[in-house]
Amino acid sequence: MGSSSGQRWAPGCRHVPNSATRGPAGSDLAAAAKEEEARAHDPTTIDEDGGMRIDAVDPRDLDLDTADELAELRRSCLVGVDVAAYTGPALLLDIVEGSGEPEDQVVLLAREDDRLVGWARATEPRREYTDSLFLQGCVAPDHQGRGVGRALLDALTAGTTRTRLRTRAWEGTPGRPALTAWGFTASHTSAVRRLDLDAPDPGWSSMRREADAAADGYELVRRVGPTPEADLQEMVVLREAINDAPDALEFESYPTDRIAAYEQALTRRRQTQYTVVARHRGTGEPAGLSMVCVDEFDPSTAHQEDTSVVRAHRGHRLGLLLKLDMIAWLRHERPEVTGVETWNDSTNHHMIAVNERLGMREVARSTVFKRER
Template identity: 25%
Template structure:
């Protein structure tokens, strides 16, 4: 029996305690339930306040469409429209309540989102599919390998079948890993000793939280521009935003306004006085027990000195000192980035699953004629 579905744009309330916040709270709860279904926990789900704060991001406009059945929200698609680069791009996050999957709700929401994106002049759409480790480990699992040639998603999964059926092509895989905190003190001592021996006193660590010291501002911006060189995400283009000190300061202020804390360790090459690597961990406003590893970059010419290991161990130790409630750290890496994957393995990260990045190009409607 066909389910009668009504698609509408979600009203974003000014606060969570007003009479107009019920639909927003229900939409966020849909996302939480879907992550519980996928991962067995809600570690990767937004709290309502985190989501509300994120919607004020000046670099990205977000619009949420919801699917209602009998007045109840049963599905949500979050549409992210970059505002400073890749202006032809829209990224969708599609969540359907488990009990309403396989009923055409997802297809109707996705078609509505594509129509909205096309109306905003966006012609390249990205969606993702998420696959826990248990779904990847069976030897009978038929594999779908992306265009990049590395990694796979399970061919028989409901999400994969849906993405293929709706015209999306698998472009890229990100490996999703987790590590329990705090790190074992014996392991930390061993890894720090290993890293110190390799760099032989030629490097010096610097630490800060939330705001980069003025003296390192332009150097950090330059390092951020090098982040991701080992990876080839499908969204990377020549027009991507190039960081400078001003933009870095703006990004820091956005993070602070959203309640996020940022723990950073950088490494200086003493002989030249230049920063040659850094690593960043983000702590969310509402949940300090779940944290996220962001960029780690070490300049190619300084690889082989175990600097990635050095800065990541030091930063995870600082995280535990400043945020003792942190119990797990999550990270995503491209399979191409063997350098960081090896470092993560030494630190105790284990594979939690993979995320498939899918792409579809919409026809460009061009200027309207009437």
């Protein structure tokens, strides 16, 4: 499959902290952001109409009512972007539980009187990307262009010494021109594709026969939930195979404790993990992996995590075989799952070709933006 065999996680999965591993409530990032918003925005307003306030919130203090507000505001900002939306409970657990990574995080809430009109979150990874601050947020459509987004950005960046800012914007949304105006530069673009599991069979049966013949020397193993301890070492090989994907930023190591922490976090977030592993029959070597998660708060759409094939085992249609087996499994075991969403870097031509052959269609595009400080 060459260097384009990997398919990276959907953005946001990695860059949120676990409450047990992130910095304390008084961490430098949170404390500095609170100090900055207090200094800059209390009692000063950031909107000429008055009544605007930005508050820094420890993620562990978020409740379901606030998470419902965040999710609803996010949905209002993504009208016309055809991707699965967060529910309030899923977003709350995403923020509070995260992905098991040692990271520091702060959330800012912008309110006009009692109404939430904007929010943002910033994360400082402590394992990799230690020069970077990852940003996410949105502003209510009727408050865009009034300085809310810029005020949130300023408050977040005032609380960090990180020199590189990273964020994303959806194609067709005001976020793209706003980021450009704030000095960000577009980097790489990913396309979101969706597979309709209820659609007429586009030839999966014949594809499966083809892939089975090409991968005759391999066996597939299915697993629901976290990886058993005895199998974690092979997951190291399979997860690190993703590092030659086109959108790899820097090498990401996956020791067994990191994999276990991530998968345990998925369980706490009520994300059911479905994994298919390919092993070489002759040697028992791990050769390939496909993994999806089903959000039990809204199980209609499954979300592709990794699909990867180890370089030494490429050329046997394993990527196609793994995905076909996952499709058959979900259709049989989870009939309420009617679609699968996956992300591909726009230069990942091999995996794009596999996905489109399976019947996936592009539904949205998201671009990474960066700014040096």
